[in-house]
Amino acid sequence: MPLIKNRYGKGRVRVMRIHRDGDRHEVSQLSIKAMLEGDFARTFTHADNSSTVSTDTIKNIVNVVARENTGLSPEDFCQVLAQRYLDTYPQISSVSITSHETKWSRLSFDGKPHPHSFVLDGNGRPTVEVAVKRGGPMTMSSGVDNFAFMKSTQSGWENYVKDRYTTIPPTNDRLCATSMVATWRWSGRPASYPATNARILATLLQVFATTYSWSVQDSLYRMGEAALAAVPEISDISMACPNMHFILMNLSAFGLDNDNQVFLPTDEPHGQIECTVARG
Incomplete structure (x- = not known):
């Protein structure tokens, strides 16, 4: 029987980035889902894993890109992450990245924002979705859930x-x-x-x-x-x-x-x- 569609990846990869600019810190807590499509059919049909990237590796790349890009907005971070998979693995034809952000709001005292203290904001989770095909344009949407x-x-x-x-x-x-x-x-x-x-x-x-x-x-x-x-x-x-x-x-x-x-x-x-x- 034909395998008409397949993709795989890693979900709920949780990462907290802290960007330090002197005494002032910016925090960004994300939950990432990275899904890959490409030359992976034989893993499903012939027990052949020779071209398949392990999902643990997919998770590790999220953390590496996070360390290299602590100050990027979630939108920019997801774009850089998607491109990293394409640049690293030629067998990948398209990448889809979904991000949900846990919001931390900066505390203020006497009208002055505190440089490194925050409180959890429970109303809504900002979202980002990035999709890119090799050789094609990258599409992106943002939102809130x-x-x-x-x-x-x-x-x-x-x-x-x-x-x-x-x-x-x-x-x-x-x-x-x-x-x-x-x-x-x-x-x-x-x-x-x-x-x-x-x-x-x-x-x-x-x-x-x-x-x-x-x-x-x-x-x-x-x-x-x-x-x-x-x-x-x-x-x-x-x-x-x-x-x-x-x-x-x-x-x-x-x-x-x-x-x-x-x-x-x-x-x-x-x-x-x-x-x-x-x-x-």
Whole structure:
């Protein structure tokens, strides 16, 4: 039987880089997945390992490239890492690198950033995906996974399809929250990947927070439009937003009203809203 597709690599390679610039340190904690395609079919079909790079070696290269590039942004680091595999092993035809970052935020005291102390930031994991084929262009996207945000009003759900299966009532005042997965594809190199990523997130949040939401779909589209307008170096942005539901509690048994004040948080089952906004 033919082997029609194969690839292999190393996942969850965890590495912490510390870049020292005098007393000031920058930290970058990444979890890397490196996947290779190329002349490896005989390993699967003929028990022939003669051209196959061990997955332990793939992991070691992550650490070596990390040591040689402590100050690179995750985007630049993943590009250098992908190219290292191609430069080292001619039997590799393409490389895919995925990075998830654990965020550490710098502590400040009396308004002054501390040079080498940090606190774990639990909201969202920045992501990078790099793909490159030998002799072809390198493509890259950045994003964020599990990035949660909410607003307690200025959100509604009205004028939707109603039939005998519909039970949810319309509202023009609801709590709206989501845990977003978003990615944006780069068509040009920004002056700073970290600063530009931060600007994209700030733009998304500003649209969400400061405008009325007729639906999650409505907000996502306008958020995507704003991100593309703010950052010319990206070609499109994809967002997937599962609703974090808050169910209004019935307190009438206790002689109490509940005017959007007390809720039961739940995320199962959830609405799953997804869209991609691209340049025309």
